[in-house]
Amino acid sequence: xxxxxxxxxxxxxxxxxxxxxxxxxxxxxxxxxxxxxxxxxxxxxxxxxxxxxxxxxxxxxxxxxxxxxxxxxxxxxxxxxxxxxxxxxxxxxxxxxxxxxxxxxxxxxxxxxxxxxxxxxxxxxxxxxxxxxxxxxxxxxxxxxxxxxxxxxxxxxxxxxxxxxxxxxxxxxxxxxxxxxxxxxxxxxxxxxxxxxxxxxxxxxxxxxxxxxxxxxxxxxxxxxxxxxxxxxxxxxxxxxxxxxxxxxxxxxxxxxxxxxxxxxxxxxxxxxxxxxxxxxxxxxxxxxxxxxxxxxxxxxxxxxxxxxxxxxxxxxxxxxxxxxxxxxxxxxx
Amino acid sequence: xxxxxxxxxxxxxxxxxxxxxxxxxxxxxxxxxxxxxxxxxxxxxxxxxxxxxxxxxxxxxxxxxxxxxxxxxxxxxxxxxxxxxxxxxxxxxxxxxxxxxxxxxxxxxxxxxxxxxxxxxxxxxxxxxxxxxxxxxxxxxxxxxxxxxxxxxxxxxxxxxxxxxxxxxxxxxxxxxxxxxxxxxxxxxxxxxxxxxxxxxxxxxxxxxxxxxxxxxxxxxxxxxxxxxxxxxxxxxxxxxxxxxxxxxxxxxxxxxxxxxxxxxxxxxxxxxxxxxxxxxxxxxxxxxxxxxxxxxxxxxxxxxxxxxxxxxxxxxxxxxxxxxxxxxxxxxx
Numbered sequence: 105x106x107x108x109x110x111x112x113x114x115x116x117x118x119x120x121x122x123x124x125x126x127x128x129x130x131x132x133x134x135x136x137x138x139x140x141x142x143x144x145x146x147x148x149x150x151x152x153x154x155x156x157x158x159x160x161x162x163x164x165x166x167x168x169x170x171x172x173x174x175x176x177x178x179x180x181x182x183x184x185x186x187x188x189x190x191x192x193x194x195x196x197x198x199x200x201x202x203x204x205x206x207x208x209x210x211x212x213x214x215x216x217x218x219x220x221x222x223x224x225x226x227x228x229x230x231x232x233x234x235x236x237x238x239x240x241x242x243x244x245x246x247x248x249x250x251x252x253x254x255x256x257x258x259x260x261x262x263x264x265x266x267x268x269x270x271x272x273x274x275x276x277x278x279x280x281x282x283x284x285x286x287x288x289x290x291x292x293x294x295x296x297x298x299x300x301x302x303x304x305x306x307x308x309x310x311x312x313x314x315x316x317x318x319x320x321x322x323x324x325x326x327x328x329x330x331x332x333x334x335x336x337x338x339x340x341x342x343x344x345x346x347x348x349x350x351x352x353x354x355x356x357x358x359x360x361x362x363x364x365x366x367x368x369x370x371x372x373x374x375x376x377x378x379x380x381x382x383x384x385x386x387x388x389x390x391x392x393x394x395x396x397x398x399x400x401x402x403x404x405x406x407x408x409x410x411x412x413x414x415x416x417x418x419x420x421x422x423x424x425x426x427x428x429x430x431x432x433x434x435x436x437x438x
Numbered sequence: 439x440x441x442x443x444x445x446x447x448x449x450x451x452x453x454x455x456x457x458x459x460x461x462x463x464x465x466x467x468x469x470x471x472x473x474x475x476x477x478x479x480x481x482x483x484x485x486x487x488x489x490x491x492x493x494x495x496x497x498x499x500x501x502x503x504x505x506x507x508x509x510x511x512x513x514x515x516x517x518x519x520x521x522x523x524x525x526x527x528x529x530x531x532x533x534x535x536x537x538x539x540x541x542x543x544x545x546x547x548x549x550x551x552x553x554x555x556x557x558x559x560x561x562x563x564x565x566x567x568x569x570x571x572x573x574x575x576x577x578x579x580x581x582x583x584x585x586x587x588x589x590x591x592x593x594x595x596x597x598x599x600x601x602x603x604x605x606x607x608x609x610x611x612x613x614x615x616x617x618x619x620x621x622x623x624x625x626x627x628x629x630x631x632x633x634x635x636x637x638x639x640x641x642x643x644x645x646x647x648x649x650x651x652x653x654x655x656x657x658x659x660x661x662x663x664x665x666x667x668x669x670x671x672x673x674x675x676x677x678x679x680x681x682x683x684x685x686x687x688x689x690x691x692x693x694x695x696x697x698x699x700x701x702x703x704x705x706x707x708x709x710x711x712x713x714x715x716x717x718x719x720x721x722x723x724x725x726x727x728x729x730x731x732x733x734x735x736x737x738x739x740x741x742x743x744x745x746x747x748x749x750x751x752x753x754x755x756x757x758x759x760x761x762x763x764x765x766x767x768x769x770x771x772x
Contacts, residue, residue, distance in 0.1 A: 106516055106536035108610065115613040119536055124514035180458035182440055182744075182752050196637045197661050202440035202453055251750075253743025261742025272744055276442065279449040280749025283617070299530070306529045327531050380747025401746055408595025409587025410516075410606055412735055413714025415614025416585075418516050 109328035113299055115287060118328045118417045125422050128429035131332050131404040133373035141216040141265060150174075150210045150266035162207060163237060165229055172226070173233045174210040175271075181206035182272060189246050189275045203246050205273035209233055212267050218374065219256065219267060220365035228358035230269070234381065235354065237271055238347040242386050247273045249281055249385045252346075257376025259403040277385045285385065285394055292393035300395030304338045313427045316363045320356040323364045325423040325430075331405055332421035333372070333430070335364060337398040344394040346383040361398065366435040368402055376403040443662035447633055449621060452662045452751045459756050462763035465666050465738040467707035475550040475599060484508075484544045484600035496541060497571060499563055506560070507567045508544040509605075515540035516606060523580050523609045537580055539607035543567055546601050552708065553590065553601060554699035562692035564603070568715065569688065571605055572681040576720050581607045583615055583719045586680075591710025593737040611719045619719065619728060626727035634729030638672050647761040650697045654690040657698045659757040659764075665741075666755035667706070667764070669698060669734040678728040680717040695732065700769040702736055710737040 107120045149157035152170065159177035166172065183204030192199045211230045212222060222230070234252050241250055254269040255262040277285075291299040307313055307324045315335060316323040323337040337360060343349060349357070361379075368375055383396040411417050441454045483491035486504065493511035500506065517538030526533045545564045546556060556564070568586050575584055588603040589596040611619075625633040641647055641658045649669060650657040657671040671694060677683060683691070695713075702709055717730040745751050 105518060105521070108534040108536045108608075110532040110534075110610075112530050112532060117608075117610055117612055119516045121514070121516050124516075180455070182453045182455050182458075184439060187439070195640045196446050196633070197640065198444040198446060200442040200444075202442045249748070251744060251748045253747045255742045259740065261740045270744065272748075274442075274451075274748070274750065276444075276451055278451055278748040278750040303530045306531065378743035378746050380743045382747060399747065406593065406595045408589045409712035409714045410585060410604065412712050413587045413716060413733065414583070414585045414606075414608070414612040416608065416612040 111326060111328035111330075112291070113287065113303065114284060116328065116330060116415065116417070118330050118419050120422065121418055121420050122422065125420055125425075126332075128371070128421065128426050131372055131375075131402075131421065133375055133404075137374075143214050143216050145215045145266070148215055148264070148266050149179075150208075150264065150268060151215050152213045158208075163233065165233060170213065172213065173229055175233060175237055176208050176210065178206040178208050178270065183274065185244075200275065203275045205241055205244075205247070205271065207237060207271040209237070209252075209269040209271065210266065211269060215266050217267055218365075218369060219254065220362065220369040222362065224355070224358045224362055227362050228355045231354040231358055231361075232351070234269070234271070235347050235349060238383075241271070241273045242347065244273070246275050247386055248277045249274050250383065251278075251380060253378060253380035255378055257374075257403065259376035260378045262376075281382075281385060284382075288393040288395075298342055298393055298395050300338060300397065301342055304340065312424045315367065315427050315430045316360050318356050318360040318363075320353045321360040323360055325427045327423060329419055329421075329423045329426075330417040331401060331407075331419055333368065333375075333400075333402045333404060333426050335400040337361060337364065337400070338395065339397070342395055344384040344391045344396060345389050346381050346396045348390060357398070363435060364400065364430075367430040367433040368400075370435060371430055371433040372402065372404065377401060378403070445660060445662035445664075446625070447621065447637065448618060450662065450664060450749065450751070452664050452753050454756065455752055455754050456756065459754055459759075460666075462705070462755065462760050465706055465709075465736075465755065467709055467738075471708075477548050477550050479549045479600070482549055482598070482600050483513075484542075484598065484602060485549050486547045492542075497567065499567060504547065506547065507563055509567065509571055510542050510544065512540040512542050512604065517608065519578075534609065537609045539575055539578075539581070539605065541571060541605040543571070543586075543603040543605065544600065545603060549600050551601055552699075552703065553588065554696065554703040556696065558689070558692045558696055561696050562689045565688040565692055565695075566685070568603070568605070569681050569683060572717075575605070575607045576681065578607070580609050581720055582611045583608045584717065585612075585714060587712060587714035589712055591708075591737065593710035594712045596710075615716070615719060618716075622727040622729075632676055632727055632729050634672060634731065635676055638674065646758045649701065649761050649764045650694050652690050652694040652697075654687045655694040657694055659761045661757060663753055663755075663757045663760075664751040665735060665753055666738050667702065667709075667734075667736045667760050671695060671698065671732040671734070672729065673731070676729055678718040678725045678730060679723050680715050680730045682724065691732070697769060698734065698764075701764040701767040702734075704769060705764055705767040706736065706738065711735060712737070
């Protein structure tokens with residue numbers, strides 16, 4: 105019999121369609137492998153040597169005379185740093201100047217490298233770059249929230265293949281983030297506990313849905329995962345804001361995230377995916393109730409009218425089976 | 439300068455990316471037209487003559503000796519009608535038997551017919567079938583919400599090409615629907631007005647985003663549309679529940695919806711799309727604060743990590759321009 109599960113952090117309900125569930129390997133990409141890309145593309149604005157093709161460089165991590173990571177202004181910014189947060193309220197029509205930041209983080213000089221194939225040190229450098237930009241942008245009092253995300257593959261919304269992430273800083277708290285904070289506050293008020301810490305503890309006790317546990321981070325498929333192989337990576341330490349993470353923690357996250365990405369890469373044939381960092385809005389930095397985390401969504405299925413019409417999801421995989429499958433994937437040592 | 443807009447009904451924020459906005463016709467499908475499908479497919483379970491290939495027939499509208507519309511049990515139901523709403527609450531893990539209904543509405547005998555190309559009378563029959571099933575399922579006290587939706591095209595999650603809609607009846611109120619009702623209640627408490635009626639009135643005054651206005655319905659692109667050509671069709675009369683609609687109203691909705699679908703079909707080259715009916719949860723039938731409507735989402739762009747990580751959207755079109763474009767599309771008379 106199919107089962108409904110409720111995610112107590114988001115309050116979302118998901119239908120776990122046991123009867124129509126596919127085996128984990130049935131979610132593997134069936135498209136033919138694309139032709140290999142060159143490691144350098146002379147027309148790519150993110151490739152070394154083409155730095156003049158990009159907008160202003162904001163930040164750089166160098167390795168000898170070369171750069172390893174570059175942060176630049178987005179060529180088509182969704183938000184711009186100039187101006188004030190002017191609101192216009194006219195009846196039901198509410199608008200605001202889109203003041204904020206939209207940056208591109210070029211993660212690696214190599215045009216063709218998959219995130220899963222970075223070395224742990226390289227991935228650690230990328231995560232520390234995210235943190236540096238997050239930390240810097242926090243200083244702007246016009247910014248309320250910072251969203252850092254990675255799109256991999258066409259189904260995940262990538263337009264340029266060169267490995268890069270994006271950072272968007274918004275002058276409002278997005279309503280979904282506000283709603284999650286409010287839920288976390290309510291849980292804390294009712295129980296005296298962080299709902300994320302509690303979830304992590306119960307997931308570690310059950311072990312069924314754990315994909316990878318390292319010193320400071322735990323990757324698992326949530327009990328009420330909205331889609332197949334949807335994953336969360338939680339810090340074991342209760343930290344509300346991503347940019348409060350310590351160097352050693354981010355080095356460990358690099359090991360954990362790399363392991364998860366490699367399991368997806370080998371287990372599901374390099375699926376398109378997104379990941380994003382969910383962190384506390386900026387007006388607070390550390391609270392008892394909120395806990396930052398990284399969310400990974402492989403794009404192995406499509407949402408349809410039911411999801412759009414209800415906000416509910418139908419998941420045609422069993423989280424426990426998917427986690428077991430990912431744990432069983434052999435990955436090369438770092 | 440880009441602009442943030444807030445949808446006061448959903449509280450969602452959207453970035454209207456004016457600088458990177460595309461012209462309306464740039465959203466037209468660029469894929470080659472698929473080979474024409476036959477009007478009858480002997481292997482299709484929904485084609486006339488193949489009725490034995492489907493699960494139990496629940497409802498039928500006949501035309502002489504043939505059927506025009508059939509409602510059948512979904513072969514792979516996400517919810518099943520047997521059983522009680524048994525809950526399991528164990529720490530953070532909350533689950534429930536997925537009791538409910540999952541029906542397929544075969545909308546037309548012809549295998550190859552696009553919804554936009556039904557006659558208004560045929561589309562009216564389809565809408566009245568939705569209402570009949572909604573009305574019937576309302577009688578089951580275990581059901582809290584009914585979601586009726588239509589997937590058209592692969593990007594919209596269709597697996598079988600024969601024109602059909604689906605009905606899902608859930609034993610819980612989906613959290614997104616609950617949140618919208620709560621917002622509507624709050625608006626009513628604060629202003630004494632239905633937020634949907636108010637929105638409709640202001641949209642009709644402005645006219646900028648109206649796509650099609652008929653006797654009983656108005657189709658428009660919301661001021662804060664989350665994605666290009668995202669549309670709402672509101673009844674002019676304040677009605678909370680879809681199944682309270684009268685025959686004459688559904689006949690008029692057929693004319694309106696057909697006009698909207700034809701404009702998309704001709705203007706954007708038959709885009710994949712979803713539509714769904716958003717109606718009050720079943721425990722109430724008529725309220726001062728809630729107003730049912732139909733939402734249409736053409737799948738002309740993809741969501742990426744930003745949307746997944748924040749619940750916000752970047753819309754690369756201008757709602758006003760898109761509405762003007764759709765109004766300008768010449769469509770054949772009914």
